[in-house]
Amino acid sequence: MSFYIGLLHYPVYNKGGEIIASAITNLDLHDLARLAKTYGATRFYVINPLTDQQDLAKRICQHWVSGYGAHYNKDRQEAMSLISIVPTLEVCIGEIRDSEGETPVLMATDAGKDRGKRVNYTLAREIVACTRVVMILFGTGWGIAEGLITKADYCLEPIIGVSRYNHLSVRTAAAITLDRLFSPFARPQKDS
């Protein structure tokens, strides 16, 4: 099994429910690259259609992959090397298809209402374990637009901790998702 993670900046919602292209957050790149490395993702796609935002992300990556940061912190270089910056999800899927020889199964994530083909983490673990190529897609802003969620092969249920509060950052939500799906520790209960 080979898996990829993607961080989507368009189409996502803003606070008012409008579809926008969101800005790139520097720490998202670092945190998700380090998670990708920790959990064995093949690549981490940063998806943003705005060329100035792509340029910003490329400059950040260049600093850590081949610039001063590469000498300053080898561990960070290793993680940031996993990042690819692409304009659209279609380009991203196309690159994975070219590289793997097949279209990845697309698993979206959503903290919101019951949209798309929902799967819980127990089932999702089984799906990723028996699928050859998987792409796990995280949203920014107020979440991935519904049109895309419904097109995904699966949509992971929201992360519920102990309270009903489910307003995590994409950084911490991605961490919990990858640990639940891939960690040898996080086996689900038999009855869950």
Place this chain on the structure above:
Amino acid sequence: MSFYIGLLHYPVYNKGGEIIASAITNLDLHDLARLAKTYGATRFYVINPLTDQQDLAKRICQHWVSGYGAHYNKDRQEAMSLISIVPTLEVCIGEIRDSEGETPVLMATDAGKDRGKRVNYTLAREIVACTRVVMILFGTGWGIAEGLITKADYCLEPIIGVSRYNHLSVRTAAAITLDRLFSPFARPQKDS
């Protein structure tokens, strides 16, 4: 069971292995407050001895708890209300003791070498489940100083994902730790 989380900025290591007071990262406050709310922590202590850093953290919290941010985002207000800013771990432990009537069991976290009284996540889940008051302490910079790690009641083992790479951010490490310790999903395997 009542649990607290703490984010320690002193004493921690810098890259060169010296003990320093680290600077506060804005997104650490947001991400860990949202995690605290999600997993039911009683409070989130930001521990930093530098008064200018305390002032910065207080201004950030004030914005979200009672300033403009409180109206802008009620969910964020709810999370940021959990933050207390204290100068030292001793003050933090003292506040918890005053409030709970007993000293919390201190569980430190460490991505480094085998220091302190190590416990794996399976055992740590059992410990927190049967302890009345627990404080889970996360470090910044290059990790909590050894003198403090060895004084803690327990020290959680590093988070290992699928690869041996264990260089997560404190934001994502805290997310995985709380999910492994408290989530109904993250039951350990019987043989782990």
